[in-house]
Amino acid sequence: xxxxxxxxxxxxxxxxxxxxxxxxxxxxxxxxxxxxxxxxxxxxxxxxxxxxxxxxxxxxxxxxxxxxxxxxxxxxxxxxxxxxxxxxxxxxxxxxxxxxxxxxxxxxxxxxxxxxxxxxxxxxxxxxxxxxxxxxxxxxxxxxxxxxxxxxxxxxxxxxxxxxxxxxxxxxxxxxxxxxxxxxxxxxxxxxxxxxxxxxxxxxxxxxxxxxxxxxxxxxxxxxxxxxxxxxxxxxxxxxxxxxxxxxxxxxxxxxxxxxxxxxxxxxxxxxxxxxxxxxxxxxxxxxxxxxxxxxxxxxxxxxxxxxxxxxxxxxxxxxxxxxxxx
Amino acid sequence: xxxxxxxxxxxxxxxxxxxxxxxxxxxxxxxxxxxxxxxxxxxxxxxxxxxxxxxxxxxxxxxxxxxxxxxxxxxxxxxxxxxxxxxxxxxxxxxxxxxxxxxxxxxxxxxxxxxxxxxxxxxxxxxxxxxxxxxxxxxxxxxxxxxxxxxxxxxxxxxxxxxxxxxxxxxxxxxxxxxxxxxxxxxxxxxxxxxxxxxxxxxxxxxxxxxxxxxxxxxxxxxxxxxxxxxxxxxxxxxxxxxxxxxxxxxxxxxxxxxxxxxxxxxxxxxxxxxxxxxxxxxxxxxxxxxxxxxxxxxxxxxxxxxxxxxxxxxxxxxxxxxxxxxxxxxxxxxxxxxxxxxxxxxxxxxxxxxxxxxxxxxxxxxxxxxxxxxxxxxxxxxxxxxxxxxxxxxxxxxxxxxxxxxxxxxxxxxxxxxxxxxxxxxxxxxxxxxxxxxxxxxxxxxxxxxxxxxxxxxxxxxxxxxxxxx
Numbered sequence: 001x002x003x004x005x006x007x008x009x010x011x012x013x014x015x016x017x018x019x020x021x022x023x024x025x026x027x028x029x030x031x032x033x034x035x036x037x038x039x040x041x042x043x044x045x046x047x048x049x050x051x052x053x054x055x056x057x058x059x060x061x062x063x064x065x066x067x068x069x070x071x072x073x074x075x076x077x078x079x080x081x082x083x084x085x086x087x088x089x090x091x092x093x094x095x096x097x098x099x100x101x102x103x104x105x106x107x108x109x110x111x112x113x114x115x116x117x118x119x120x121x122x123x124x125x126x127x128x129x130x131x132x133x134x135x136x137x138x139x140x141x142x143x144x145x146x147x148x149x150x151x152x153x154x155x156x157x158x159x160x161x162x163x164x165x166x167x168x169x170x171x172x173x174x175x176x177x178x179x180x181x182x183x184x185x186x187x188x189x190x191x192x193x194x195x196x197x198x199x200x201x202x203x204x205x206x207x208x209x210x211x212x213x214x215x216x217x218x219x220x221x222x223x224x225x226x227x228x229x230x231x232x233x234x235x236x237x238x239x240x241x242x243x244x245x246x247x248x249x250x251x252x253x254x255x256x257x258x259x260x261x262x263x264x265x266x267x268x269x270x271x272x273x274x275x276x277x278x279x280x281x282x283x284x285x286x287x288x289x290x291x292x293x294x295x296x297x298x299x300x301x302x303x304x305x306x307x308x309x310x311x312x313x314x315x316x317x318x319x320x321x322x323x324x325x326x327x
Numbered sequence: 328x329x330x331x332x333x334x335x336x337x338x339x340x341x342x343x344x345x346x347x348x349x350x351x352x353x354x355x356x357x358x359x360x361x362x363x364x365x366x367x368x369x370x371x372x373x374x375x376x377x378x379x380x381x382x383x384x385x386x387x388x389x390x391x392x393x394x395x396x397x398x399x400x401x402x403x404x405x406x407x408x409x410x411x412x413x414x415x416x417x418x419x420x421x422x423x424x425x426x427x428x429x430x431x432x433x434x435x436x437x438x439x440x441x442x443x444x445x446x447x448x449x450x451x452x453x454x455x456x457x458x459x460x461x462x463x464x465x466x467x468x469x470x471x472x473x474x475x476x477x478x479x480x481x482x483x484x485x486x487x488x489x490x491x492x493x494x495x496x497x498x499x500x501x502x503x504x505x506x507x508x509x510x511x512x513x514x515x516x517x518x519x520x521x522x523x524x525x526x527x528x529x530x531x532x533x534x535x536x537x538x539x540x541x542x543x544x545x546x547x548x549x550x551x552x553x554x555x556x557x558x559x560x561x562x563x564x565x566x567x568x569x570x571x572x573x574x575x576x577x578x579x580x581x582x583x584x585x586x587x588x589x590x591x592x593x594x595x596x597x598x599x600x601x602x603x604x605x606x607x608x609x610x611x612x613x614x615x616x617x618x619x620x621x622x623x624x625x626x627x628x629x630x631x632x633x634x635x636x637x638x639x640x641x642x643x644x645x646x647x648x649x650x651x652x653x654x655x656x657x658x659x660x661x662x663x664x665x666x667x668x669x670x671x672x673x674x675x676x677x678x679x680x681x682x683x684x685x686x687x688x689x690x691x692x693x694x695x696x697x698x699x700x701x702x703x704x705x706x707x708x709x710x711x712x713x714x715x716x717x718x719x720x721x722x723x724x725x726x727x728x729x730x731x732x733x734x735x736x737x738x739x740x741x742x743x744x745x746x747x748x749x750x751x752x753x754x755x756x757x758x759x760x761x762x763x764x765x766x767x768x769x770x771x772x773x774x775x776x777x778x779x780x781x782x783x784x785x786x787x788x789x790x791x792x793x794x795x796x797x798x
Contacts, residue, residue, distance in 0.1 A: 003350050015768075
């Protein structure tokens with residue numbers, strides 16, 4: 001017995017499925033042509049915390065800033081040093097260009113170059129701060145390095161592997177999202193970052209307001225291996241960073257703190273040795289040995305980041321240790 | 328298996344091919360539907376297939392037993408047996424832990440320590456939907472509204488039909504079962520309608536609901552609230568749950584339509600409702616009709632000697648049951664109570680449907696605004712994570728401070744609400760839920776192309792499950 005009949009012609013099916021593909025193809029053509037000519041604005045894919053943060057840092061480094069003090073480093077530099085109170089304490093504007101621990105000194109050097117190009121003759125002091133966690137990292141994350149390079153050169157973001165990603169790229173949807181949609185539709189941030197900042201646009205606004213500093217709102221239990229060491233690749237990276245420093249600008253280097261209750265008993269001694277070695281590799285003008293290598297646990301949001309109270313305290317200590325170098 | 332997943336797209340493509348191959352074999356088609364539906368369900372957890380099968384087999388058997396006797400007593404016994412089994416399944420998998428923990432909490436407050444053994448069982452997806460579907464079949468056979476089916480395969484197909492298996496609409500046997508008994512014809516208009524429903528449903532889920540979700544989470548996963556944040560978060564959740572659930576229903580209807588089947592409409596512009604009764608005629612229509620037919624009317628008949636009080640009690644009990652159907656938590660009970668009381672008050676204000684109609688435009692507008700305030704406060708009760716959060720959020724309604732992210736929130740809310748609102752205004756004015764199909768071919772193709780682009784744009788690898796899967 002017949003189960004079901006198809007009471008339509010084959011061309012009906014083809015037209016129903018085929019016609020909607022025409023506007024899709026037109027859209028893809030328009031987006032790719034728009035990017036190639038170039039008619040579309042440059043990529044600004046504020047899709048998540050990392051993208052937003054890197055875009056804000058790049059744009060801040062390229063803007064006129066009037067800041068003689070530049071803070072560079074990983075996410076501990078970003079979260080542990082409050083640039084605005086530091087500026088108030090030193091009576092000179094400081095800008096925090098700390099980024100992510102997934103990046104390395106080459107990324108910091110790139111931002112430094114951008115800054116000196118946009119603000120010639122303005123810089124007096126560069127403070128380079130890394131967490132011991134970052135110092136033992138052998139290599140940066142390739143994805144984040146490529147992402148930074150793409151953003152610096154105004155190219156599209158690094159495509160992720162996968163069928164959907166390939167299709168989105170082919171249809172010009174990545175171009176649409178990164179160049180148009182992200183410019184007028186802020187992305188909600190996930191979890192604790194969402195509750196603290198809200199959206200990507202609000203994170204950007206907060207970073208600009210705080211002269212580049214962020215607050216880590218996501219308290220997490222301390223975890224990881226507390227045996228820190230200075231990775232050998234840092235020697236070459238330090239040399240590369242040094243070469244990006246303009247003449248006459250002083251370079252100070254420091255290690256950001258870890259929780260007292262988390263680290264090993266020899267942590268301070270190890271950090272002292274690492275700082276001396278690293279400072280030598282960098283040919284730094286001074287190592288900030290007055291900065292504490294540990295602080296009480298309650299001042300931390302997680303192993304690598306201080307909380308807001310911790311950042312306040314650490315900034316005061318940093319201001320005191322920088323004072324003599326600005327005279 | 329989720330509709331909004333790559334695996335479903337592959338599954339459905341393969342199913343369409345097999346469906347075409349069996350076009351000349353009615354029995355084979357129904358076997359294919361059952362096998363595919365069991366694969367669809369088992370993709371989540373194959374162990375619960377036995378539950379689906381047992382539930383179907385028992386009610387199929389009870390249906391046959393009911394058809395073989397006219398004596399009232401054994402018929403009643405068969406009915407009670409079936410209902411008891413269905414409710415036991417629901418009670419065991421869905422409510423055992425909830426009632427045990429609630430009892431322990433009450434006894435704890437009375438300083439009577441009680442440490443119940445909770446079972447910690449996983450809630451089988453869609454159990455509330457297919458249990459209600461099999462129960463309605465047995466009750467309808469008992470009431471002699473439909474004949475019992477002789478074909479076990481057809482009955483299995485009716486219970487497990489994959490488009491509506493895990494989140495409805497809760498189909499009645501009188502409507503769906505006969506469709507498995509005869510040949511179906513798939514015409515061009517059916518294909519057009521089905522493809523449009525699938526596309527629009529997917530757009531509502533992937534583009535709208537999944538973008539409202541982080542907005543609602545931003546507020547409801549927080550710990551501090553103010554009036555504007557509660558209002559915005561609740562608006563976002565109201566849109567999310569509507570787009571999520573009606574999106575699922577549209578995909579289900581569209582999927583069935585391209586296979587030549589008809590599934591009932593589950594939503595009819597619910598946020599255009601001008602009173603609570605009107606809202607329940609438009610929201611989750613299949614459940615509303617189910618509880619009306621099988622809970623409210625029998626209770627109202629039973630309690631009619633108490634006149635209005637009997638009706639009010641029937642309404643409250645019915646909606647308490649509806650709240651509990653949604654989930655084993657006190658906020659769902661409160662939500663049900665809220666709507667039960669709202670409907671009771673509405674009965675006092677508008678005792679007859681005529682009283683609803685005889686109102687001016689301005690009164691209707693005010694009535695709409697009041698209804699939406701009522702419905703959206705209900706969503707606050709529904710979405711809250713605890714009773715403490717309900718109290719905190721309700722208190723916060725009097726605080727008018729705004730967080731820094733208000734503008735970003737409003738931009739997002741407007742951006743994603745706009746397509747839905749525009750579409751529904753269009754549907755309402757045209758008095759046709761399929762209004763886009765009346766567009767000229769080029770305009771329709773453009774609209775469909777844009778929806779397709781938006782779906783690919785927001786198609787995420789980490790899928791957000793449909794909210795109603797948990798019920």
